[in-house]
Amino acid sequence: MASITVEALTKAFTSQVKSPGLRGSVRALLHPETRTVLAVKGISFAVDEGERVAFIGPNGAGKSTTIKILTGILHPTSGNASVLGLVPWKQRQQLAYQIGAVFGQKSQLWYHLPPVDSFDLLAHIYALEPAAYHERRAMLVELFEIGPHLQTPVRKLSLGERMRCEIAASLLHRPRILFLDEPTIGLDVVVKQRIRDLILELNQQEGVTVFLTSHDAGDVEVLCKRAMVINHGEVIYDGGVTELKHTYLRTKIISLKLAVPWQGFDAPGVTVLKHTGYGVKLEVDTTVAPIEQVTSGLLSRYSIVDINIDNPQMEAIIAQIYNAAQVV
Amino acid sequence: MKPLRRCLFIGRIAARQQLAYRGEFLMRAVAMVIFMGIFMALWSTVYTVSGNATESGYTLRDIVWYLVMTETVMMSSSRIFLDMGEAVRSGAVAYTLARPVSFPLFQAATSLGTSAPRFALNLATGALVVGLGVGFGAGSLPGLLAFLLLAILALLLDALIGVLIGLLAFWMEETQPVFWIYQKLLFTVGGLFLPLEFFPDWLRTISRWLPFHFITYAPARAFVAFAPGEVARLALGQVLYLAFFGTLVALVWRAAQRRLVVQGG
Amino acid sequence: MKSLGLIWRYLRHNLMSAMAYRGAFVLQVFGMLLNDLMLLVFWTLLFQRFPLLNGWDLTGVVTIYAVSASGFGLVVAVFGNLTRVAHVIASGDLDYYLALPANPLWHLLSSRTNLSGWGDLLFGVLLYVIVVPGGWQTLPLYVLLVILVALIFCAVGVLAGSLAFWLGQAQDLAAQWFNATLSFSLYPVDFFPGVVRVLLYTLLPAALVGSVPARALLQFRWQNLGLMVVFTLGAMALAQWVFFRGLRRYESGNMIVTRG
Structure with a gap:
């Protein structure tokens, strides 16, 4: 009812x-x-x-x-x-x-x-x-x-x-x-x-x-x-x-702990959020770069101690919707 | 001279803030018009009933102009004690200890700054209304100058008493009733509604020794009945009472500071 | 009737709340009492020299004070928000009253008490008991008149406050309207010239909260009482109608004056 x-x-x-x-x-x-x-x-x-x-x-x-x-x-x-x-x-x-x-x-x-x-x-x-x-x-x-x-x-x-x-x-x-x-x-x-x-x-x-x-x-x-x-x-x-x-979850967050110092990673759809020596946080736009592709690329280049893949917070999703609406 | 300059600056800020509240400012003028209207009606009735041209040396025109002047001073008085009470209750007063200008001095300057634009507005409005009602031919130029001088001293005295009432917030939960009583003392023994000349002898004698008539009666009397000797006497009385209340504020503030330290603000 | 129950509840609550600060309560009540008493000094001095002015003597003016102060004190003691109606509307605080199932007008008015109002009420009652001639037979009439005066003050407060529905920031204007009514009420209406007198029977009904009820108490005439009753009912009806009319225009906290 x-x-x-x-x-x-x-x-x-x-x-x-x-x-x-x-x-x-x-x-x-x-x-x-x-x-x-x-x-x-x-x-x-x-x-x-x-x-x-x-x-x-x-x-x-x-x-x-x-x-x-x-x-x-x-x-x-x-x-x-x-x-x-x-x-x-x-x-x-x-x-x-x-x-x-x-x-x-x-x-x-x-x-x-x-x-x-x-x-x-x-x-x-x-x-x-x-x-x-x-x-x-x-x-x-x-x-x-x-x-x-x-x-x-x-x-x-x-x-x-x-x-x-x-x-x-x-x-x-x-x-x-x-x-x-x-x-x-x-x-x-x-x-x-x-x-x-x-x-x-x-x-x-x-x-x-x-x-x-x-x-x-x-x-x-x-x-x-x-x-x-x-x-x-x-x-x-x-x-x-x-x-x-x-629907609005176009991005994922990858947190890495490396065995070697960070030397950058260039790929379309990947942005470095922050890095401190051996630790790094990346944002991946999954519509541009599929997550498997990014992870395998990272694995082939670095020796990785720990990896974590997260969804962004609700705040970020809502912000994204607003931004999209503003563009329209 | 430095503290004086600082106080002048504080006063100027307070005055500017007053001018920012245009609506409230305008409403003050309306209130002045209403009060003057009431007084003119009342005193016209009195003079018509009595049939005399002068009562205790005042003509109708004199008495109405006298009331413009007392009301101008009275309605320009700031309600500084309200802000002070708030500062004490919220504990914000503790921060002022660290400032280079003492709390009571700061408040007195704010109070005067608040009064100044109100004073100009009240005087202009009141004079206009009453001039249209009973005519402009009252007072004299030296009377006006004496009025301005005595009014400044009166507002200073009023600011000090206001600060004193505000400081009572350290000991009392509510200082508003004390202010009411002070205000009503101005109404009565201060000669706000009725010049001291109309009082019975015993009450006039008492009133002359009290500080209240120096705030309301003194400037108005100087305007409508200018006499150099009397103006000098009134000004002297104001100065003496300024010294008295200045000392009192300093002493009470010292006691308040001790209380502040003990209670931790 | 349900509103009466609510008003009674709130009165009890308000007093309980005030008792939490007993010192301040007593100080406000007696401070106001003393304050009002000192206003009478002026009239005492004036009437000593001029015993009769346009039909009014000292007793007459004191009777005006007795009814006006009692009525004003009563209304702001019970309806403490009466002088804050415009503020409550303009600030969007009316939301709270509209979210509850009670009559929003009575609810809003009674949800607060004005402590000094109790002092005014006490002052008015004392004057009645000590000064007003006529003995205890006049008590029912006095009570009735005070209630009528309180209701007229209430109507003025609600009408003035409701301006905020149309004007937004109307706090100063509303306060001035209400205060002017109060100020004028403390002077015999016969002192004022004709034009002003018309105003004092209509827009600023000061005569009806001062001189008219005082005269009714001193020299009872049915016409005076009748005038009071009719005016009170009319003013209250108008005030309620205007308030609920305004409610349709209520904009909650969205009343914005943009500067351009």
Whole structure:
């Protein structure tokens, strides 16, 4: 069953153009000069219930505008969208009961109060039955292991502890879709992994649809099966995360440890990323130079102690897609 | 002379920053217009009701111009204590110890620099509104010069008191209430709304010994009723209080530094 | 009704949050109380020389202070964000309220408290108890008037703040509009010339949060109360309509003024 469908969704922002100086300000007041910017250009897609989708793109590509339309915060200029059978900007309040949103950079917890107070308040806002709320809270407290932090003022929690409380807070009302906007921003590697595990577990246990935006390639690779890449307000890729990697995976990285000093290796499609005496890192464009050909060439020329062939990181893949899109 | 030059430079930067917030700047002018409107309405009522041409030696025109001058000084006052409180709470104040200009001196210069453009704007707006409302024929040229001199000293005094309130942030979580009280002392015993001549004798005597009337009453009085002897007396009072508050700021700052060292900022 | 529950919840939360810094709370409340009291010194001195000005004496002006300060204090204590509506809109912080299922306007307004507002409220109540003549029989009327005054302040704050939907950066303008209403309210409306008076009954409804309710409290007439009720309902309806109208134009954090 489709939980989100979007058809030809467009959002235009009009921004004021103002000349500098007081004269410009006055003129802008009398004859406002405006410029229209299309943040989202007629995008269409559908997400099924229980799917985990990554929504990726550079800053200003239109991803947060799309999310804000889907959560009812913004009204679109044209197009249709349906989230859980509701039109977000017309039935915002009804929809809000069934979705959860985590904005990594904005807190919904009260800074000076312990999280449990904010939980109580949210329970009231979402009109949860006391018994159901307490049961749900106990379950989340156990799952997220936030029991010890529940009574501590938020300002005294570490970022990781706070983030776990944030996500737990947005799950109190059992949302059917979870919108995550940069949920791991600013967290260290261990905490990041922890948050990802929790989100995965929740998706598997309760079938929550996960709609994620992140600049963190790890988030996308670990959490999502499907990725949508958006740039300049248009969806330029919609498919599996694995396919995404294969499609755009034109390069491989070869790391070598040599028995003899490096003396260079000239071949089309091979670039030296860095070399330090006996160690060297090469990038191979596999469409120009097949990987077997490069490795055999290297083996015939050097005595090799160790060899390692890697795929580039998600970041690199995404960067490549953007670059390709910019050329078009 | 070097520290003075430095302070002038700091002040100039603060003044430029003020001018950058054009919207806010314009809104200050609007506020000035509103206040002057209220005062003109109020005092017109008073003079109509009393039927006298002068009250305690002030004509309607005098009193309205007096209010332009007090409000000009009052509304030019910076809220330096807010920034200082922020610097103390965030611990940023610790870095200023390493700087060649002392923290209170830096803040006082910033405060004065913030006040200067506001002062010019408030004076121009207020004078225009009131001139159109009750006529321009108040004060005198020597009165205006005396006003400018006493207003500069007044703003200096106000900056020192502002810094003193700001330094209290080392001991108090919230210094805003102290500022309110200071502001209201200017309103009342400072003669912001009502010249000291209108006070009952006992209150006037008390007010004359307090520092507050040197900030609001003194420059305005010099403008509407210029008398060399009185101006000299007021200026002397300002200088004495400047010395007093300057010493107080230095002492409090020393105590604050000790606290900073103990607490580690 | 559901919004009332939410407002009540937030009031409790706000107070709990404020109690985390008890010293600052007490200081702000009593600082504001003292601050307001000193404003009355001016009127005391003035009325000593001129006991009656256009039908107003010291008691009359103190009654104005009693209702205006109580109403203002009440509204900013309960709706602490009232003076920050334009900021919340322009900065995109409205997103947070729109993502939750409560009424975004009431939610936004009540999610904060203004500590000094409690001082104003306390000041207003004290003036009522000590100075305003008429004894305890006037208490229900006083309470009703204060609520009406608070709602008119609320309508002005929301209308002024909603300018940000259309103008973007409207913080200064909104603050000025709201503050002008407050400043004018503390002076008897009969002091002002005709043109200004019209303004004080409409765009800057200072008369309706000062002189009119004070007069209603001193010399009760149904017309005064009727005027207050009708105006309050109209202003609140207009404010709500404008806010939700503006919501359609809301641009989240995307409001950019490009310089060209």
